[in-house]
Amino acid sequence: MAHLGLVALLVREYDEAIDFYVGGLGFELVEDTARPDGSRWVVVRPPGARETALLLARPSSAEQRARVGDQTGGRVGLFLYTEDFARDHARMVAAGVRFLEEPRHEAYGSVAVFADLYGNRWDLLQPRSTE
Template identity: 70%
Template sequence: MTHLGLVTLVVRDYDEAIAFYRDAVGFDLLEDTRLDDGKRWVVVAPPGAKETALLLAEAATGEQAARVGDQTGGRVGWFLNTEAFERDYERMRAAGVVFDEEPRREPYGTVAVFRDLYGNRWDLIQHDRADGGATR
């Protein structure tokens, strides 16, 4: 079966990005391999994730650096699904994650928008449907 394996997130600094996603968001560091020219292959994912993960890519050019924090033009670009919204929301807030809003109920579930350390917008979401509410 085919699936989406990695999504690249351009970051300012590998180590600060690892610390944020691991310590504040609660992701696991799956790989941190040094490559040529000072680059690294850094992969993080939510605990237990079986398919999609984030490749943290340090900006290497001025054009890439200009995209850090605004990779989706201000829209929510990433959706972090949870089965325990209150637990994860409170844990993330206590770890310093900035939420743009209080949790709200939508027809598909409970959601709150948060920002990563660069300002990229994410949804923390608990879907009401077991299949994650995805439609095609």
């Protein structure tokens, strides 16, 4: 069976992105390898994640640079699932992550929208238990 391995996310600079995703969101740095063309292969993922991770990619053209922070047209494009919404929300707020709304409780679970350091919108989401 196939699975989604990496999602590329355009970032201005590698080190500031690593600081945000590792320091702010609590992700782990999986790989940071220099490439011959001067770019780096930088992969981060939430702790415990094994199948899907983010490839932090520095733009290589003006067109790509224009898309940093707006890869999904201003809508939520990434969804960070948690088993403990209150804990992770509090940790992220303490780390300086900018939430765009107060937490809310929907039929599908607890959720709050936050922005990464470039303005991409994410949901922090604890799905409602179906058990």
